Amino acid sequence: xxxxxxxxxxxxxxxxxxxxxxxxxxxxxxxxxxxxxxxxxxxxxxxxxxxxxxxxxxxxxxxxxxxxxxxxxxxxxxxxxxxxxxxxxxxxxxxxxxxxxxxxxxxxxxxxxxxxxxxxxxxxxxxxxxxxxxxxxxxxxxxxxxxxxxxxxxxxxxxxxxxxxxxxxxxxxxxxxxxxxxxxxxxxxxxxxxxxxxxxxxxxxxxxxxxxxxxxxxxxxxxxxxxxxxxxxxxxxxxxxxxxxxxxxxxxxxxxxxxxxxxxxxxxxxxxxxxxxxxxxxxxxxxxxxxxxxxxxxxxxxxxxxxxxxxxxxxxxxxxxxxxxxxxxxxxxxxxxxxxxxxxxxxxxxxxxxxxxxxxxxxxxxxxxxxxxxxxxxxxxxxxxxxxxxxxxxxxxxxxxxxxxxxxxxxxxxx
Numbered sequence: 001x002x003x004x005x006x007x008x009x010x011x012x013x014x015x016x017x018x019x020x021x022x023x024x025x026x027x028x029x030x031x032x033x034x035x036x037x038x039x040x041x042x043x044x045x046x047x048x049x050x051x052x053x054x055x056x057x058x059x060x061x062x063x064x065x066x067x068x069x070x071x072x073x074x075x076x077x078x079x080x081x082x083x084x085x086x087x088x089x090x091x092x093x094x095x096x097x098x099x100x101x102x103x104x105x106x107x108x109x110x111x112x113x114x115x116x117x118x119x120x121x122x123x124x125x126x127x128x129x130x131x132x133x134x135x136x137x138x139x140x141x142x143x144x145x146x147x148x149x150x151x152x153x154x155x156x157x158x159x160x161x162x163x164x165x166x167x168x169x170x171x172x173x174x175x176x177x178x179x180x181x182x183x184x185x186x187x188x189x190x191x192x193x194x195x196x197x198x199x200x201x202x203x204x205x206x207x208x209x210x211x212x213x214x215x216x217x218x219x220x221x222x223x224x225x226x227x228x229x230x231x232x233x234x235x236x237x238x239x240x241x242x243x244x245x246x247x248x249x250x251x252x253x254x255x256x257x258x259x260x261x262x263x264x265x266x267x268x269x270x271x272x273x274x275x276x277x278x279x280x281x282x283x284x285x286x287x288x289x290x291x292x293x294x295x296x297x298x299x300x301x302x303x304x305x306x307x308x309x310x311x312x313x314x315x316x317x318x319x320x321x322x323x324x325x326x327x328x329x330x331x332x333x334x335x336x337x338x339x340x341x342x343x344x345x346x347x348x349x350x351x352x353x354x355x356x357x358x359x360x361x362x363x364x365x366x367x368x369x370x371x372x373x374x375x376x377x378x379x380x381x382x383x384x385x386x387x388x389x390x391x392x393x394x395x396x397x398x399x400x401x402x403x404x405x406x407x408x409x410x411x412x413x414x415x
Contacts, residue, residue: 005123008182009131011174012116013138015079018167018174019112020142022082022105023051024259025163026089027238028150032160037095045364048238050099052357054106059353062114063346071119071342072184076175078111083171086164106353113349117330118341122185129283129331130274133324137270140322143237144263147256154252212398213336219347221391222333226351228384229329231359232294233322235377236262239363240314243370247305254307261311262318269323283328284395287388290328294321295381302374321381326352329388332395 003009026033030044037043066074081104088101117132124131146163153160213219240262244255273286297316300309330348337344366372 003123005183005185008178008184009120009123011177011182012075012120013134014170014174015075015082015112015116016135016138017142018082018170019109020139020263021146021163021167022085022109022142023139023234024143024146024237025086025167026102027241028146028256028259029160029163033089033098036093037098038093039095042364042367043095045238045360045367047095047098047102049357049360049364050102051106051109052353052355052360054103054108055110055353055356056106056350057103057110058107059110059114059350060343060346062110063118063342063344063349064340066114066118066342066345067340070184070186071115071122072178072182074111074115075119075182076178078108078113078115079171079175079178081105081108081111083168083175084108086167086171090161090164106356110346110349110353114342114346117327117345119184121331121334121341127277128334129328130277132327132331133270133273133277136322136324136327137267140263140266140270140318144260144267147241147259151253151256213333215337218336218391218394221387221394222329222336222348223351225329225384225387225391226326226348227355228380228387229291229321229326230352231355231380232291232377232384233317233326234356235359235363235373235380236298236317236321238360239370239373243301243305243374244307244310244314246370247374248307248310250307250310254311258310258314261314262322265315265318265320266322266324267318268315269319272319273324273328283331284392286328287325287332288385288392290320290323290325291381291384291388293319295378295385297321298374298378298381302371302378305371329391332391335395335399 026044026048030041033047034040034044037047062074085101085105085108088104089098092098092101116135120131120135121128149163150160152158153162237259240258241255244250244258245252248255250258269290276286277283294317297313297320301313301317330345333344333348334341362376363373366376
């Protein structure tokens with residue numbers, strides 16, 4: 001709490017509380033929006049897919065530019081464009097206009113990612129993984145609160161648009177704070193400091209410090225996982241309520257509550273991960289374990305689609321697939337490629353944006369059979385386990401020498 005960047009960090013996290021709402025707000029208000037746009041559930045799914053297009057358009061470029069021009073402009077731009085999305089959806093009366101604002105939402109998410117993830121790693125250089133995983137806590141908080149709020153609006157027969165208006169108000173306050181008082185470190189300041197320290201110790205120049213990862217092998221693995229991890233939890237967040245209602249024969253309120261259980265699971269995971277990270281458990285050690293758990297949980301929901309199993313496994317899937325594993329993977333990727341955090345953030349989340357675009361299109365075509373949608377997610381989760389296992393093996397191969405050297409130094413210090 002003594003960190004001078006803490007007020008700015010809190011503001012950054014609040015943007016992701018709103019983002020958590022933005023990810024599922026269209027799906028949670030699907031009935032109302034379909035009527036407003038003169039379409040059906042499949043049409044709303046097409047609009048949801050537009051968020052992935054928006055991310056894909058600007059994410060890689062914005063990541064590179066954030067390394068060059070700093071993080072603050074992209075955070076402010078992201079919050080501003082997100083505000084336009086929430087207002088635009090309320091005012092749109094056709095699927096075409098809604099699709100345009102969906103693209104704007106995807107762009108907003110990209111701007112936020114390219115500025116926020118690198119900024120937090122630079123603000124908290126000794127707790128990079130934890131600071132990034134906390135983002136997921138705020139996303140999960142938004143995803144937990146929205147279904148409950150929408151259920152309240154429906155039960156009270158209150159206009160659905162209040163779920164959008166509240167987000168507009170939060171973003172407006174955040175933008176004002178960020179412009180007036182937001183403080184950010186210099187881009188890649190932590191990497192430069194680490195390189196300078198290494199140069200001082202080993203009498204090497206900063207330019208001689210090389211990335212340990214192989215861009216064509218390790219880079220491709222992380223890109224694949226960026227797609228897979230986003231696809232796994234994005235599919236669940238969009239279709240969980242419908243799966244509970246149609247396959248598990250749950251009522252409207254209880255099926256919507258599945259998303260809240262899922263969000264609680266992701267929140268719990270954030271705190272568990274943060275606690276373990278303080279005990280020197282490395283980010284890499286979580287990846288394959290969490291993906292294996294999510295695969296098993298999804299499989300159980302498919303094999304035993306009862307209300308009880310869906311409720312319990314929604315929590316487990318939230319814990320394992322949406323509790324920050326994607327953010328942990330990004331932190332691990334920054335170990336493989338330590339220079340240019342904005343660029344690698346752009347590359348990693350570009351893969352995720354492709355998932356955000358393609359998954360709703362695939363599932364929209366399968367919307368008549370929700371069991372097939374779930375089977376599709378099980379296959380994706382299985383592939384995720386394979387990829388993270390390979391990443392883990394690569395990590396210990398590349399960093400085995402440095403880890404053993406660190407352990408030897410620690411033992412010498414203790415002696």
